[in-house]
Amino acid sequence: MKVYEAVANAFVKEGAKTVFGLLGDGNLSWVAAMSRHPAVRLIDARDEGAALLMAEGWARATGEVGVCNVTQGPGLTRMTTSLVTATRSRSPVVVYTSKTHFNDEHVNQAINQERLVSATGAGYVEVLTPAYAEDAVRQAFYRARMESRPVVLCYPLDIQDWDCDGDDDYQTSATLFTGQQRIRPAQDRLEEAAKIVAASRKPVVLLGRGAVRSGAVDSAGRLAKRIGALIATTLVAKGTLAGAEYHAGIAGLFSTRTVMQLFDEADCVIAIGASLNQHTLAGGLLFPKARIVHIDATRTMLMGNDRLAHCYVQGDAAITTQALEELLAQQGVSGEGFRTPAVRRALLNSDRDPAEYEIEPGTVDPRE
Structure with missing residues (x-):
């Protein structure tokens, strides 16, 4: 079996069923091997960054x-902006690519790919022996998910055609993820959070991507209803609980004036x-009077204004939100908050642009 065939098999076993890319000499053999797997769908792009x-x-x-997947050299350089974007968005992606032949630095495609990729903030794994071919796939997928960023997996042209077992x-x-446990919040942090929430009169529950991934959406909805909170989301969590009666839309630079x-x-x-x-906080101008309770699984996290929340609670979003709602229920905490007829009327058409434009058939209004 050739290295490129073994690597393709490993990708399929990792669950790669939909693969995007642009064909070149560096990824030709691997793409051909992937195409022989009936369950794999290959989608061509017109640009590497795309x-x-x-x-x-x-x-x-x-x-x-x-x-x-992209080819080596210019194929990789053309996706650098997208690598930066995906890295800063903390998106797990594995990029298959190649590298020019050993000791052939005079060819136009020869560049220092590791330094290029490292400058974008993405990870880089290069395979130099056939024995490491499949292990590198496992490492790349593990790192992409564990580090929440793209990982570029490079198989030089010389290696791809070698035999391997x-x-x-x-x-x-x-x-490698077996045995992982969801983090439960410390009781003192939970009680501190409950104290701040109980003292509030106009609260907002703000949901991010972590809330969606952990399954915290339902408990967040119950919490918001209990304390009379508006529901808002970050841009990447747009649409979460959109059907809720007091949904305020995106928090940040895309918020409506109302x-x-x-x-x-x-x-x-x-x-x-x-x-x-800084986008969610609108450069620190949003929520000027609010005390912040910040729930996240990360050990600690500075906000976009370079400050720590008034109460930071480390814990799994779903477990912590449910625990907070249950603690408030035990304490008999509830309130009307923002949930008044006047606020409901204000929110009713707050996200509708009053300007009218003729929308051509078959096109989409970007405001919707």
Whole structure:
């Protein structure tokens, strides 16, 4: 078995069923091997950067690791902006690529790929022996998910055609995650959060991608209803609980004027699985009067204004949100908050642009 065939088999076992890319001499053999697997769908892109962004979108939509492939040298340089974007978006993607022949630095495609990729913030794994071919696939998928960023997996042209012993008992990266446990919040942090929430009169529950991934959406909805909170989301979590009666839409630079005015009145924000970056906080201008309760699985996290939340609770978003709601219920905490007829009327058409435009048949209104 050739290296490229063993690597293709490993990708399939890792769950790569939809692969985006642009064909070149560096990935030709691997793509051909992938195409022989009936369950694999290969989607061509017109640009290398677009291929990566398509894989990133796939990762966001499915919760799986996205996969794309490009050729070496200029094929990789043309996706650098997308690598930066996917890295900063913390999207798990594995990029298959190649490298020019050993000791052939005079060819136009020869560049220092590791330094290029490292400059974007993405990970880089290069395979130099056939024995490492399949292990590198496992490592790339593991790192992409564990580090929440793209990982470029490089097989130089010399290596791809070498023989290797394919592993029929290939152990996928999923086996490296067995035994993981969801983090439960410390009781004192939970009580501190409950104290801040109980004292608030106009709270906002802000949901990020972490809340969606952990399954915290339902408990967040119950929490918001209990305390009379508006429900808002980060941009990447747009649409979460959109059917809720007091849904305020996106928090940040995409907030409507009406919603921003309501946020000015907020005295507490419970951020669940959200990084609270500078975009979500509108450069620090949003929620000027609010005390922030920040729930996230990360050990600690500065907000986009370079400050720590008034109460940071480390814990799994779903477990922590449920625990907080149950603690407030035990304490008899509930309130009307923002949930009044006047606020409901204000939110009713707050996201509708009053301008009218003729929309051609078969096209989409980007405001919808």
